[in-house]
Structures are given as structure tokens and as C-alpha cells.
Amino acid sequence: MSINLDQAQQTFIVEARELLQAMEESLLQLESEPGDQDAIGAIFRAAHTIKGSAGLFGLTPIVSFTHIVEDVLDRLREGSVSVDAQLIAVLLKSGDHMLELIDVVASRGEQLQAPALEREARLREALQAYQAPTDAPAAAEPTQDRSSSDVQPQRLWHISLRFGVDVFRNGMDPLSFLRYLNTLGQMVQVTTVTDTIPAIDAWDPESCHLGFEIDFRSAAGHAAINEVFDFVREDCAVEITVVDESTESTGTGLMSQDDHNPVVSSGELLGDQRAVPRGPAQVPAERASSSAEQKSKDGRYVRVNADKLDELINLVGELVIASAGANLLARSCNNAPLQEASSTVSGLVEEILDGALHLRMIPIGDTFNRFRRVVRDVSQELGKDIDLIISGAETELDKTVVEKIGDPLMHLLRNSMDHGIESAEARRAAGKPAKGYLSLNAYHDSGSIVIEIADDGAGLNRERILQKAQERGLVASGATLSDQEIYNLIFEPGFSTAEAVTNLSGRGVGMDVVKRNITLLRGTVDLDSQPGQGTIVRIRLPLTLAIINGFLVGIDQSTYVIPLDMVQECIELDEQDRQSSRENGYLDLRGEVLPLVNLRDHFNHEGPVARRQNVVVVRYAEHKAGLVVDDLLGEFQTVIKPLGKLFGGLRGISGSTILGSGAVALILDIPALLNQIVQLETRSTQSPHSLSAAAR
Secondary structure, rough: OOEEEEEEEEHHHHHHHHHHHHHHHHHHHHHOOOHHHHHHHHHHHHHHHHHHHHHHOHHHHHHHHHHHHHHHHHHHOOOOOOHHHHHHHHHHHHHHHHHHHHHHHHOOOOOOOOHHHHHHHHHHHHOOOOOOOOOOOOOOOOOOOOOOOOOOOEEEEEEEEOOOOOOOOOOHHHHHHHHHHHEEEEEEEEEEEEEOOOOHHHHHOOOOOOOOEEEEEEOOHHHHHOOOOOOHHHHEEEEEEEEOOOHHHHOOOOOOOOOOOOOOHEEEEEOOOOOOOOOOOOHHHHHHHHHHHHHHHOOOOOOOOOHHHHHEEEEEEHHHHHHHHHHHHHOOOOOOOHHHHHHHHHHHHHHHHHHHHHEEHHHHHHHHHHHHHHHHHHHHHOOEEEEEEEEEOOOOOEHHHHHHHHHHHHHHHHHHHHHHHHHHHHHHHOOOOEEEEEEEEEEOOOOEEEEEEOOOOOOOOOHHHHHHHHHOOOOOOOOOOOOOHHHHHHOOOOOOOOOOOOOOOOOOOOHHHHOOOOOOOOOOOEEEEEOEEEEEEEEEEEOOEEEEEEEEEEOOOOEEEHHHHHEEEEEEEEEHHHHHHHHHHHEEEEEEEEEEEEHHOOOOOOOOOOEEEEEEEEEEEOEEHHHHHHHEEEEEEOEEOOOOOOOOOOOOEEEEEOOOOEEEEEEEEEEHHHHHHHHHHHHHOOOOOOHHHOOO
């Protein structure tokens, strides 16, 4: 019987982490607006869903701890507990612990380590202070659900349950619902119903034909019992009835089918005094509408393993290469119908490629929102009042980039809070508001995504950075550096201007790692700072790491690819311009001084210079330059292939690709080439010939 419970549990782990993230965001919202009932409801639903799902898989530690959290949240919903800073802190730490419990399940661990168990004990004690003193549950054995606002006396319920045939195929274990139901009360009697089991010749071991008639004693209300089956609602029919009090009082409560007719006939449907045909239990109209809306929303999304997407992108990339080869072969055959068919296939391949790449694009807002908690905790630790402002959250980029940019952003934010934003006293003395501001912004520019981390702090101390650099021998005494070059020194390994080491920073470890990680993503990072006004860290990243649209150029017998989004225009060099550009290292482009990089000289091509040369004008951020090439070969959709460790240190090259002809073309690293131009321009005043020498 192919019941994939492991896959179902992995789905639970993913969804539980998402729910905890949503719960954290709602808690932070509640901290800023204590009267937000929507936030309270969202927090409660997240905890309740996690507890219910964990119960289905028999994850008792999660159910036990989350039950206490849910109990406190229920009292918060009904107004018995008020929102204060201490409660928010306890609930945030409880969410952290719930995540720790889920991580144990994800790592196949058996139990928490001793420090985590000690933290759990302290959290249980803190949570119980918010529970009702008369009905606080035992620490490890929750026996009743507080989903309903009123504490009800114990009653005898009858549950008639019929599972659908696809329950096993959907990864559900029918007995898990009984185990979870048992946490709400006491099972008096369970009778297995087998009337739907088919004949042996029609038996399908992957189909479920089980049903149960359950007598159940609990103080939980109808809604709480009904919610047990929320996770299998589409695959079962359930009736929940309360047994008549007179029937309950005349016997022991232990009933069987031999004693009398089904209990349903002597009972009454809660909220309705008449018998109804067997079917799903009735739910309030509001909840039914909400469930339908949620089901409709969930139906628009399908969870796909990221590895499968990577495999799809790789196959589509190979398809692009094969399509280019077929197109090249069709042109060489001088067969018009074949060329037309090949062109049609190429167009369809491009559409498939665009669709596949779009599958990997996700908004960066989810990553940004995770930092709200970081800013809150760190600002409290530092004794500073700091607010985080997020914009551009809807900006999309490749999922791989989003996953890998999280740690660099975390370090930059912590660094800004520790070193950038002053204390409240220092800010008042400088004529600033006591509250400091951090901002995260994302937007698209020139085919890249730009992420800005800005603060309104004191700014970078130019003189102190230069002094530290000279002390460490990074800069010669008396050297003339631009502000940008001085600021970039903080990305040197081990560099720090902090006077004291703190728990957050000051050891000179981190900023160099930030730059290295961003460089590995084919990105760049630069700084802009104004004394007394603050600092902006600007990160530029490619939208995707897999495939780009490129512009092919030729030098001698070699082919290079320039990212198409960075190409502004192409011009032909006449003889006069060729001579002056080689002498000066720049070109007069309609009155604008355009620095040039002669790629033939840059990559040491020794063949004869072509009779005709062209300039490809490229732009990245605010920088602009011209690349001198021999031939312009046109646009080309390019699959990026990594260079490997052997060629990883090549300057000006970011990757490679395979052309339709089977030849290998190198992808130019335009940001690195332009950065070289910028550095040379800043030194041109010291050496008039430095720019032209480097361009050749």
C-alpha cells in the first residue's frame, strides 16, 4: 500500500514554517497596534493549524507545547488577557521554540537538547501565568481544546465518520484523526464500519473503505471537534451529534450496536432539533464561506520541489542550445520551409524559456519581512529606538538569488544598527529625532535588481577609515583616494573601525564575506555616505543565475557575450576615431567623453587587427563605457554555464555558454570591466596616460 506519509510530513514541515513566519509578522503588527483583532485572529489560527497538523502525525511535543500557546491566545481573543510588551516577547519566543521543535522533526531528531528543554520549561512557566488559574492544563498533557470561548461541562458525543477512497493516496492515516481526537477528551467506544468493503476480486489495496462510529466524551464544543477533520474535509463525510442527556444518565455510557439502534437515532443534531441524512456536519455560513474562499485560493497554487525546477531550467537551457544549432543548420541548407519551421520552433522555445524562468521568480518581500523581527530584537538589545521601512517588496527575482542574499542583508542591517544609527541622546544632540530609521528598498534597473539598505545615522567616518587603512598597510601614506575608494576599504578582510567589540560586530569579520557572497551571485556592492546624514549600501544583482539574453560580438576567431540589458547602442569606428581612441583611451560620443576598453588588448588576442572595428556602448548603474570589438554578431539567448574553479579568477569574465555551432563563448562581466574604468578615471589626474594605457 503506497501511503507516502513521509512526503505528507515534509509538506507539514514546510507549511508549519510558513505559518510561524506569518505568526511572527502578525505578532509584530499586534505590538505596534495592540487593538488589531485581525492580527489576533491570524495568530490564533496559525497556532491552531500547527497543533492540529502535528496531532495528525503524532508529534506530541509540538501538540503539547502549542496547546498552551493556543490557550493563551484564546484568552487573548476573548479579552481575558491584554496585549503588553511582555506578552508579545513571550509569544515571539514561543514561536521560536515551536520552530525549533519543527526543526527536530525535519532533521529526524528524537528530542531536544538539554538547553532547549530548559528554555521550554521557562516558556511554559511564563505562558501559564497568562492562563486562567482554575483551568490551566498540565504542562505535558493537554486534555481539552479552548477553541470555544466558554468552558463547557463534559458531554457525550457521537461521531459518524466515513473516509473517502482517496485518503491513502493523499498521504493521510485515518487512525491519526482518532489519536488527535483523543487529545480533546476520552474515547468511550469505537466501532469500525466495514459495509463498504468490496468483494475480494474488486479489492484495491490503495483505496480506503474504512468508517467509524465513535462515542466520545469531552468538554470541547462542536466547533472544536469539527475542526479535527478540517485537514481531510474533502475526503470524508462526518456527522457530529450530542447524545441526549437522559440516555447518558441511564447507563454507563458504554454502548454497542447490539444494545440498541444507532446512537444517532436517539440523539439530536447540535443547533438543529431534527434528524438529517448522513453527510458532512453543518458549519456556520461565515466559516463555510471562509473555507470555500481559502480552498479557491489554495487551488491556484501548486507546491513544486525546487530541485525539479532546477532540472526543468537545465533541460530548457539545453533545448535553447539545440534549437540554435538546428536554426543554424536550417540556414545553411537554403531550404525556405525548413527555415520557417526552425524559426517557429525557436519562437516556441523562447516562450517555454520565459515561462520556466518565471516559475523561479518570487517577490523579495518575504525576505524583507523576516528582518522586522531582527530589527526589533537588535534595537532593544542596543537600547535604541529603530523603525524599519520596507518598499519594493513586490519586486521579483530568482529564488536562488533570494535564498542566498538573506545572510548578507542580515549582516548589513545589524551593522547599520550597531555602528550607523546613534543612540537617542546622540541623535537629540545632533538635532535629529530620537527614533532612527532603517529602510530596505528593491527595484529594477538596467536588467538588474537593486537592493538598497539605508540608515539616517552618523554616516561613515572617512578620516578614521583612511587612518585604519594606513595603519594596516592597505593604503600608502600620502596616497590620494576618492571617497568611494575609501568607503570600499571596509570590505577588506579583517577591517574594522569599531573602538570596542560587541556581541554584534567590531571584530572585522563579516563585510568581506558580504562582498564575497554578493560577488558569487554575479553582483556588486557599493557605498554612499554623508556625514551626519546616513549611509546607503547599494547591491546590484542579476535577475536570474540561469539564462540571459545576450549580444554576440567577435574578436579575431573568438566570440564573447554581452548581457543585452546593458547594451545601449553600437557604432562603427572610422579610421580617425580609431587612431584617437587608441591614443587617448576615450571616444567623443556626441559631446560626451566615453571611456573605451579594447577587448582585443584586454584579453591578449595576438591576431591582426580587423579592418573594421565597432564600439558597443554599455551601461551599468551610473557608469558607461564603450567596448571595442571586431564584429557584431547579433542577439542570442544565452544559457549560463559556470567556469569552474580553474577559471574562476578570470577578470572580466562571469561565465560561459555553448553556441548553436558547438563553440564556446565567454560571457563578459560588464560590472567588473566598468569598475576598472572607474578606478582608472580616479587616478587619471596622477598619471595622464594611465587611462589610455589600460584601455589598450
